[in-house]
Every structure is written in structure tokens, then in C-alpha cells.
Amino acid sequence: MRLLIIEDEIHNANRLQLMLKELDPEITVVGILESVADSIEWFDQQDAPDLILMDVRLADGLCFEIFSARTITAPVIFTTAYDEYAIRAFKVNSIDYLLKPIHKTELAAALAKYQQILDIIQPDPDISNLVEIIKKQGVAYRSRFLVQVNDGYKTIVVKDIDYIYSEFKITHLVLQNNGVQPVSYTMDELEEQLDPEVFFRANRQHIISINSIKGIHNFFNGKLKVTLIKHPAAEILISREKAAAFKQWLDR
Known part of the structure; x- marks a missing residue:
């Protein structure tokens, strides 16, 4: 197996390399890269590896910039000290998402998962087929919120949300029963966490549910205006772009 390591901390890269050698001596590490820029340049010049071990935060930015700049055909095991990027990782070529410090048993399990998926596509080991299988495994999107109320807590189910808006840097969930609940998440974070089949980021201030839409109307300069079933006073505009x-x- 040809494996590429993308990791900006050399001691972590060396530790991964040592564990890989102990787990499978037939694994060949074809490179160790430290940055987004180095990775983009590498993919321009080299054939795709069979598997990538990729840190999320690199020396010059988030690894997702690599996927935006180049088409990555190899599956990825993400290795990171941060758990807030898990959903975003599983939207690309992710097989697994390992939190640092990484233990040998966890890495072994991730490699076994790769092998299991590889076995599915035999006898046609086309790497593009492997990536498609990975993407079809699905992402666990958020289904509920736990919010604090006075000296206790309550649960808000995602299906009860009509739309979400941001005002004065505070994010609010607007519910079907007309309740409004502030939450400690940014709009960017919620856009990642909510199912894109159900929720759409209309603009910087609004995320709307497909189930809340009453009508769509043409507006000035190619914009669209969305009216909601239970909140007709809400003015939600979709930019021309x-x-x-x-x-x-x-239309899906």
C-alpha cells in the first residue's frame, strides 16, 4: 500500500510512520507533507496514493483547502486534535476521524476499515469506486440540541426548527411553535452540522428549512424572496449568485 502522510508536526508524523511500520511492514510511506501548499504541489506532480493520513489543521490553513484546490481521489483517515471538523471531514473522502493522541489500536481499526471497503469493490479495485462507496456511507447530521434553561436543560429537535437567523452575532433557532431559542453556535457551524437536504443557507443571516417554505418570488436584481408558512413577516432574500x-x- 502506498500511503501519504500530511502532518505539520514532525514528531506526530514520525510516530505515525513508526506505528504503520509495526502494523503492516508492507505499507510504503510515499511522502510526508507539512502544509496545504506543499500538498497541492505534491498532487500536481505525483500519482495518487492508495490512502492518506491527513491532519486537519496544517501550518498554512485547514486541510479542506486541498480538496477545494485539487480533485483528491484517495480515501483519507483524518488525524486531528480537534473534533469540531468531523462532519466536514465526512463530506469528503473520509474513512475515519482519529483524535490525537492517536493510539495504535485506533489506527489499526481505521486501516482495517479501509481494507473492508477495499474488499467490497474487488475484483475491480478502481480507487474512484472506493471513494464513491466512502461518500455513500453517510454523515451523521445533528438531530437535536441540548440548551440551558434557567437552572436546567431542555432538548430541541431539529425537525421542529422553521428557520435560523443571526443578529448581533447571536444565533437563534425559530421553532414551529413560534418559540425562539438562542444557541452558542455560529451560522457557519450550523451549516456544517445540519442536513443539507433539509436546510439551506439562504444568506449570511438565515438558514431555512425546506418544510417551512410557503412561496418563492422574484425580487430586484435577480434576487429571490422566500416567504415562510408560519413566519410570513420574516424577510429572507436569496442573492442572485x-x-x-x-x-x-x-428541485431535487
Whole structure:
């Protein structure tokens, strides 16, 4: 197996290399890269590896910039000290998401998972088929929120949310029963955590549910105006740049 390590801390890269050698002496590490820029350059010049071990935060940014800049055909085991990027990772070529410090048993389990998926596509070991299987495994999107109320807590189910808005840097969930609940998540974080089949980021201030839409109307300069069933007073505009993506989302 040809394996690429993308990790900006050399002691972590060396530790991964040592564990890989102990787990499977037939694994060949074809490179150790420290940055987004180095990785993009490497993929421009080299054939795709069979598997990538990739840290999320690199010396010059998040690893997801690599996927935006180049088409990555190899499956990925993400290795990171941060757990807030898990959903984003599983939207790309992720087989597993290992939190540092990584133990040999966890790495072994991730390699076994790779092998299991590889066995599925035999006798046609086309790496593009492998990546498609990985992507079809699905992402566990958020289904509920635990929020603090006075001296206790309550649960809000995601299906009860009509839309979400941000005001004065505070994010609010607007519920079907007209309740409004502030939460300690940014709009960017919620966009990652919520199922994109159900929720659409209309603009910087609003995320709307497909189940809350009453009508869509043409607006000035190619924009669209969305009216909601239970909250008709809410003014939600889709920019001209996002209008095509919004129509495609509605037409699935």
C-alpha cells in the first residue's frame, strides 16, 4: 500500500510512520507533507496514493483547502486534535476521524476499515469506486440540541426548527411553535452540522428549512424572496449568485 502522510508536526508524523511500520511492514510511506501548499504541489506532480493520513489543521490553513484546490481521489483517515471538523471531514473522502493522541489500536481499526471497503469493490479495485462507496456511507447530521434553561436543560429537535437567523452575532433557532431559542453556535457551524437536504443557507443571516417554505418570488436584481408558512413577516432574500443553487436544492 502506498500511503501519504500530511502532518505539520514532525514528531506526530514520525510516530505515525513508526506505528504503520509495526502494523503492516508492507505499507510504503510515499511522502510526508507539512502544509496545504506543499500538498497541492505534491498532487500536481505525483500519482495518487492508495490512502492518506491527513491532519486537519496544517501550518498554512485547514486541510479542506486541498480538496477545494485539487480533485483528491484517495480515501483519507483524518488525524486531528480537534473534533469540531468531523462532519466536514465526512463530506469528503473520509474513512475515519482519529483524535490525537492517536493510539495504535485506533489506527489499526481505521486501516482495517479501509481494507473492508477495499474488499467490497474487488475484483475491480478502481480507487474512484472506493471513494464513491466512502461518500455513500453517510454523515451523521445533528438531530437535536441540548440548551440551558434557567437552572436546567431542555432538548430541541431539529425537525421542529422553521428557520435560523443571526443578529448581533447571536444565533437563534425559530421553532414551529413560534418559540425562539438562542444557541452558542455560529451560522457557519450550523451549516456544517445540519442536513443539507433539509436546510439551506439562504444568506449570511438565515438558514431555512425546506418544510417551512410557503412561496418563492422574484425580487430586484435577480434576487429571490422566500416567504415562510408560519413566519410570513420574516424577510429572507436569496442573492442572485445563490439563486441557481437554491433552485437546484428545491428541485431535487
